[in-house]
Amino acid sequence: MDNSYEPVIVGFLCNWCSYRAADLAGTSRLHYAPNMRPIRVMCSARVEPQFVLKALREGADGVLIAGCHPGECHYVDGNIKALRRYELLKRMLRQLGIEEERVQLVWAAASEGNVLADAVNRMTEQLRRLGPLRWRETVLGGDGQMTEYSSEKVSKEV
Amino acid sequence: MKYGYYPGCSLERNAAAYHQSAMAVAGPLGIDLVEIDDWNCCGATEYFSINLLPAYALVARNLALAQDQGISDQLVAPCSACFLNLTKTDRYMADSPQLAADVNEALAAGGLHYTPGSVRVRHLLDIIVNDVGYDVVAAHVSKPLTGLRVAAYYGCLIVRPGYGGIFDDPEHPTVMDKLLRVLGAEVVDFPLRAQCCGGHMTQISQEVAYEMIRRLLKNAADYEADVIATVCPMCQLNLDAYQANVNQFFKTDYMIPVLYFTQLMGLAFGASPLELGIGKEFVDARPALSKIGVAVPSNGTPRKAGASKEALPMPRLEEERS
């Protein structure tokens, strides 16, 4: 794997727990992978699957959704809604050929800066191993290509 | 209930009594112990001191055999040291993919592969109290050990550090106490129940080892135990075979027989002492066993606060609460 490649992760952080966890990680100078680009939402329940797909299409190599631990959600159970959506989205992404490591849901309480930092480090490592996604180029790219289909090529596989 | 069975080197000979009695009680309790074919030594406490990876590989071969021979997804080890090494290897392989990879590369040289977690290793005591259960055991008691004062000695590795999951308190285990009570025995308090028997120190520094053994014997004697019940061949060996040496060394005269808990179960089930391997112990158990059936009034030191009028209440323990 090309070492120069640095994965880009879009992180959706809930305002009450995980964003504060990120703040705490910073204030306590916990150094972690600079690969996650944070977007603050009020609750992980605000994160639409659309946002995830959008990020992936616009070039993110992975998406991290972070919320409060079940039972600690500022909005009682918003994180459970996020979890439900994540579980279904995960199954759909599998069909679309997107590895499970590319979209992750983690819980980090406001006091768990280290948990969030570790999650980002872990995910960055996993994505380094998976390699870039670059949706537009690698999946959509080559619009109107004039590829020829050699019968040999296919018949070999038959 | 069918289990894979890993006797370990000791049970072949020096702790043959343990093996015999285990088999003798397993039958009636419906425990089917099927010995895994061609198992090897677990390395005891020695191999890890010399060379790490081979030590894991040595143990892993047994796990791989158990896994492949498909007797059961559970493997029973009666020896606490074997129990520890097997559970530790399985646990560490699961925790460290790197180690798992290395060990498996080594196993591959012997055409084997082990997937961590595919075999659950359990101690014999664990399955008797948890899978079989006290009630079933009670149902098989035909000759209760009434009047026999027993010190339940757990030793270390069966309860610590709990790589295979904790089935009793690592500091103050009690399941064997309950089991022995079910057998009708009078279980004495035995504060040092989970202390070390000296392990391999007998080979390295006898002074140190003898002192450890002495403590245990003294504690058992203080509580006037007729018998010490063990769950581990190493403990049995140290307390039994070295008892004379200890007496000689400290000018003491302890004469406390050390039996395997399975031997006591066998007796309570009405099995003959012979088929339970009784007689193989160094400190003769017969005088003590002659007591069975004869209730001797206890005059062992009581260990509860005197309930005088001024006495302050004792904090209650969990079991008392529930």
Added chain:
Amino acid sequence: MAAKEKPKFAMYWAASCGGCEISTLNIGDKILAVGEAFDVAFWPCVADFKVKDVEGYPDGYIDLCLFNGAIRNSENEEMAHLLRKKSKILVAFGSCASEGCIPGLSNLTTAEATLRAVYLDNPSTDNPKKTLPQPFTKVPEGTIQIPVFYERVKSLDQVVAVDYVMPGCPPEAHQIATVMDAVITGVPLPPPGRSIIGAGSVAVCEECPRQKNVKRIKRFYRPYEITPDPEICLLEQGIVCMGIATRAGCGALCPRVNMRCEGCYGPLDGVEDQGANMVAAIASVIEEGSGPLAGIDEAELQRRIGKVMDTLVDPAGTFYRFNMAHSLLMRARFTGGEVEKGAA
């Protein structure tokens, strides 16, 4: 004094089943009015025109062009560009043109796998030499060219600018009729730029007569697994009805006959991805996970929820039945040897 020129009408059929054409004819005698109002400049399915004729027209010659069918091959794309050039108003007509529709589902697999399915693996195909269509074939007379089969299906608006979109698979005849009326009677259309015509602006539920209650889904069922209550919202009964995320206009035809809405009218304004919104909506109302949460085992909870989601077979194929080519991701990704996995 020269008779006033009639406006020119065209209708073209790219990668599609022909249902749109039939639906257009289904407007009944209104078709005569169309004939009255327009000169047909190009309509391969009803009259004999050649591409040459169209190329001969001056730019913007055609006043109204209904383009149905997706862009599956190079011919489709060339025609799209040509008709765009020659038309004043280009309408992406029907689901294929506007969002890829059923052909778009092949974006869940590779072009190669599609060809293989058609020319090699199909049990009814006898192709011993394993011949596959080749864009260029040398024959004694020279080189024969056929259209190039594209890697992925595209909607019309992904290759040319589209003035209007008329959704539906096919667009309902009455909708077509109203649009035609409007055009003929000169009722001003909405400003062009992929604006929707001939459909509602609210979800199918609006037109669906079923009783709708607060939703708590225990598990999902495929239509054959249960006989749904005819009065109650299908979704509440665990049937994955796309009505909640689909533009109205059809009159809720399917739900009326106990069949789940499959989403052919596409997403609503402001929705970029119909499938993703379905995920968000129905996953939210799963019952699993409600109840006290203090000190809950997080892994266990996730497992339980996952089990419910497993009862929803083939989410991608279900949520993107019509919208795949026009969804945010547009197609599935293949890192090699995953065609089967991808082709749900």
Added chain:
Amino acid sequence: MSEERVGVYVCHCGSNIAGTVAVEEVSQWAAGLPNVVVSRDYKFMCSSLGQELVEKDIKELGLTRVVVAACSPHMHERTFRATCERAGLNPFLFEMANIRELDSWATDDRVAATQKAKAMVSAAVRRVIHHQPLQLLPVTINPNTLIVGGGVAGITAALEIANAGYHVYLVEREPSIGGHMAQLDKTFPTLDCSACILTPKMVDVAQNKNITLLSWSEVEVVEGYIGNFTVTVRKRARYVNEEKCTGCGICIDKCPKKVVDEVFEAGLGYRKAIYRPFPQAVPKYPVIDTASCIFFQRGKCKACQMFCPTEAIDFEQQDQILKLEVGNIVLATGYDTFDPRRIPQYGYGRLANVFTSLEFERMVNAAGPTGGRIVLRDGVTTPKSVAIIHCVGSRDKNYNEHCSRVCCMYSLKFSHLLHERVPDAQVYEFYIDIRATAKRYEEFYHRVLEEGTRFIRGRVAEVTDAARLPGEEGKLIVQYEDTLVGKQRRLPVDMVILSVGMEARRDSREVAQIFGLGCEYNGFFIERHPKLDPVNTMTEGIQIAGACQGPMAIPEAVAQGAAAAARVLSLITQGTVMMEPVRAHIDAEKCSGCRICNNLCPYNAIVFHEDRKVSEVITALCQGCGACVAACPSAAIMGAHFTDEQVMAQIEGMLWDVQPQIAMTATGAE
């Protein structure tokens, strides 16, 4: 292409940001972004000069949007919103990029940090263009306050607020207020008698007209939001009519049933089935403990009723459910002490003469079970040697990782009291570190040293009664390593005191859920900011005070009680607060009445109109989580300030550098 005129301001924050992020580069680069008309970097944007910079540009350059790249919005979002407002720009047309906590402080890779900063700035710029002007929502504050927990923190808060002339409901779970402090004997380091300084305050509570004291009661449900909470309280049946009871105590004397008092006497003493935890209890009314009352158990006795001079005993009494309307809530629910049964090797429960610190507090207390005599469990023998073990259940990853902060000091206090009461006793303190970190603490430590206590640095390994060596028989043997000598030792003593630590209340997570708070990993409630906002919580209108927020000694608990009161009073005197307009709104035109959203709102803010077949969000109840916004399949619900457009634009901005942004649909340009 939008017409908005955006100003970008990149903060150095001294070297906090500039040290890792090339701020000049970022601001120069930002100047080239679409819609950006001005981009500057400045040492401290939050300084008045920095803010004036923004105001000036808004006025002179006609900025319609502002982006500040600096610290966390939780730090300065309000600051800069105010800045915009002063310059006549709606405060919500502003967006903050957190390039400090989330960037410069989280890495030392300058290149990566700068790139990340650019991404956050471009995201903010693209987002802010889609912002809409919003107005804060005014909410009127109900002047009544609920205080949960009648320990010293709760009592202080209650008195502060009540004395300011506002009404307080003080809810206490136990029959009397006073909390743990009422159980203590002396307080370190001043050695004042705990009860003597606390009871006057308790009496003040009882007599204060502005305080409604609800003891023997618990909060069950909390609904609403800041300024307008509705709280459901269960007032448990006392079986004593408070109107009639004079608190004479005859019933208690006459009650034939004696049981161990697990709560107030920490299990060391007894109480009756009808009881008052302690003589100075407030309120003075006793309660009947039905679990041990002979009448409730066997249907006969009624001794208390027979002897009660005022016929106050009422066996028919039922629990009462009260609904309280309050504007603010103060949680002062306190702590639990660690249960040393969890550490079997210390023998508590098995070995008679091992005591907990709380038991010892009761023992030395003149009003306690032994009348202040220090004796072994047999109730008569005076110990000649006592070992005090520090850090029991604290500073231990197996139990509680945190330091309980008070144990060192109260252990020293015990040494002192032992020397005072049993002069010839030898006292040993087993410690890891002595933490005497507040006013006059260190001095107290020295005093105890001089009194002859032997300090042994080493965490005790085990306490056993298994004698090994001569001289150990019949004693408790403490086994430990004297780490300063580096040797394993055994010390026979008569009595062992376990200095147990402070833990969060066993039910703190349930309580947190009732009030919508967050809990630390160890169960203590999370404050809004550990330094700058220690008594406020993430939930507007709810304050925390005392040891429910973390281990602390009496002075801090009192200070926090007062601080919480000050918070509440400032809100009450303001009369109204402005709330974030981050709210959901359903466009009735687009709602198909599918009812997906109906059961998603945790605050039941969504109603369905059967007649019109559309759903609607009640703005006052909506808290703005956005769960319904995300769930609406037809995009009919709009989440103010977190709209799809805004977030989508932000996503694009975040990924500005990743790949060419090819148009996905063909545009008019042919």
Added chain:
Amino acid sequence: MTAYATTARAPTFLEEVIARTPGEPHLERCIQCGTCGGSCPSGADMEHTPRGLFALINAGLREQALCSNTPWYCVSCYYCTVRCPQQIHITDVMYTLKRMAIDEGYYTESTARDAPEFSKTFIDFVESNGRSFELGLATAYHLRYRPLNAVGMAPMALGMLRRGRMDLTPTKIKGIKQLQAILNKAKELGGVK
């Protein structure tokens, strides 16, 4: 310690010990409380308590640490491990120190120099038979390293034989070749001989 706390300098002795112990032993966490030293059944006879040993390691006093008899007196009872308030895997660390002492030849300085010999004798039998062999072990080890004791131990050995608790010949497993192949591969991988 995250993967990003990278460092250029040579590892300290402490870091070495941690690196050579499987999993995460967390030795760096030690707060010198002495729980291990107090809990150790053979602690009274150790030259350094475990805590003391960790202080030496932390101070980088390699020779003193590796010459200590402490690791060899460890009986693997795991009391220290389960009681350690910092959850340090003390027993594992002891095994590591034993291996390091052997690799670096320090153990010969140790007052417990026989211990490794015992371990070696033990595994020699395991490696050649697949099972341990008490008689062989006892005789070989005692005659080789503690002849005096051998005499003292004789009666016990006889007792063992009389009670049929000891074999005269070792048991060999069928798959001994396989086992040896595995162990050799492991040694090759493990790098340590």
